[in-house]
Amino acid sequence: MRTATAESRPRDREATRRRLLRAARELFAEHGYEGVTVRMIAAAADANLALVARYFGSKAGLFAEVLKDEPSVRQVFEGDPAGLPRRLAEYAALRMHSDPESPILRSLERSAGDPEIQAIVRDRLRNAVIEPLAALLPGPDPQARARLVTTVFIGIGTMRRLLGPEVPTEADVDRLTAVFEQALR
Amino acid sequence: MRTATAESRPRDREATRRRLLRAARELFAEHGYEGVTVRMIAAAADANLALVARYFGSKAGLFAEVLKDEPSVRQVFEGDPAGLPRRLAEYAALRMHSDPESPILRSLERSAGDPEIQAIVRDRLRNAVIEPLAALLPGPDPQARARLVTTVFIGIGTMRRLLGPEVPTEADVDRLTAVFEQALR
DNA sequence: GTGTCGAGTATACGAATGTTTACTAGCCGG
DNA sequence: CCGGCTAGTAAACATTCGTATACTCGACAC
Incomplete structure (x- = not known):
């Protein structure tokens, strides 16, 4: 059978x-x-x-x-740089809620026991997320600011996993937008 | 022997x-x-x-x-509320760097496979971190803002684990302070 | 038709894990 | 001094994991 x-x-x-x-x-x-x-x-x-x-x-x-194979998060980075914080916030809120496309980040936050896996994840995180984002940022120390943004992303995924998905409100998105603006400044 | x-x-x-x-x-x-x-x-x-x-x-x-048994992060919350963002930033930066006291949070971010463990972690995170922090916050929606701050904390731990410890600069602490101020507003 | 190559399969292996169990031996009251 | 409670021990158990291996069977060339 x-x-x-x-x-x-x-x-x-x-x-x-x-x-x-x-x-x-x-x-x-x-x-x-x-x-x-x-x-x-x-x-x-x-x-x-x-x-x-x-x-x-x-x-x-x-x-x-x-x-x-995973398409990078690059699409979020494309377009008007001024709107970037808002797009990041919306993407993160979506991620907080349902994450229908389930991209690379969700996999990153939990995979680390084996050093070999950690290396794979680290390289991918650097090359597909932090570097492209840093390349977009004017001003000093773009790497550090890109890391900060990524930090919030990673944290959102972990919180979602721990506390369960919550429907993000308008206020949440606004708050996140402000945080990303601050982080990118 | x-x-x-x-x-x-x-x-x-x-x-x-x-x-x-x-x-x-x-x-x-x-x-x-x-x-x-x-x-x-x-x-x-x-x-x-x-x-x-x-x-x-x-x-x-x-x-x-x-x-x-783990002492909560409450000591960071105590004291002048106006200085809270700065204290959070310094605590997070310390955490990013060496994390000598290795408190609850570092354990939280990686432990989730077993649903039983996930429940333990979730309750502890709510009762020992988010709730006390939310209780300190004036204004609307303190829960959501407390969650946002916790999100950044969690993210920092995961990033540290993935990218390795990095010595935080003065600019890092300043940036983090601004982010926490924004998140708490 | 038939032989061959390879996609797919069933099973086993060795290591590692959390847990259980039967046992040993140290201390304390009498 | 010695008998029993119990802290501590050693070994095994049942599972689960990733991986390796020997096999089957279907399709295509000739």
Whole structure:
């Protein structure tokens, strides 16, 4: 007895690889690296657990691949620099609420036990978030200010995970906007 | 051959309990709940690993006990309310740098896999940090502003863990002060 | 048709974890 | 001095994890 969805699926290496990648992205975003097992990923992708090792070398390899594919937060950075704090606040509020796209950041905040994973996460955080953001900022010490903004982002994710999602109010967004303005100044 | 420190130590239930508690506090603060094993705690306390279960029921029970004993961050809240942002910033900067006292927060940001642990952490965060802080704040919506401040704190810890400790400059502290002022307004 | 290559599978392995259990030995009251 | 309570110990247990391995079976070339 095979699972219903697995019945007579054409054998397609690339498609299976994509299913694993997709399942891994969602699970890592939800539970963090250590909160996910390769068995969970394989089950969600309706694939055999050995294929993770075959296609990605290891669980860590799959994780790195997920982060590589993840579109950066760059879209938030694009556009009118003056509106950046507001966009950051709205993005963060959305993130606080539901985080439908579940991007890189949510995965970052919880993954750190293994030093190898920590290195992967650190590089990705630097290259995909802090550096692009710092490049946008005029004035002195853009790195430090970019780190500060990222700090708030990370904190929001962790708070959301701890306290549960809360519907952000208009006042929340306004407050966050002010904080980001202050952080970017 | 026993370990050097264990040689001929008087059998003292309370003292051993305290050693375990102390070792657990330091390790949990450093590595988070899931990054610490019962064997690590027992080794650091120079005690037998079975005593954790005997004295605290379980690893989770020990963790809860650690959080219960942990002095709250309340001292930062005491004193002149006008100076609160600055004190928060200095405390956070210290935390960013070395965190010598390693209080509750550092343990919070990483511990969440098990729902039981998550509940323990959530309650403690609410009762020992957010509520006392909110009680200090005049004006509307003190809860939301207290959460925002806590968010920055949590984020700082995670960033520190990911990017490594960095020596905070005067400008960093000034910037943080401004951010906290904004968040508390 | 049939042989071969590779996608997919089932199972096992070794390590690590929290917890339990049966045991040992030190101290204290009598 | 000695008997019993108990702190402390050693070993094992059951699970779970990531990974490795030996296998099956379907599709395409010839």
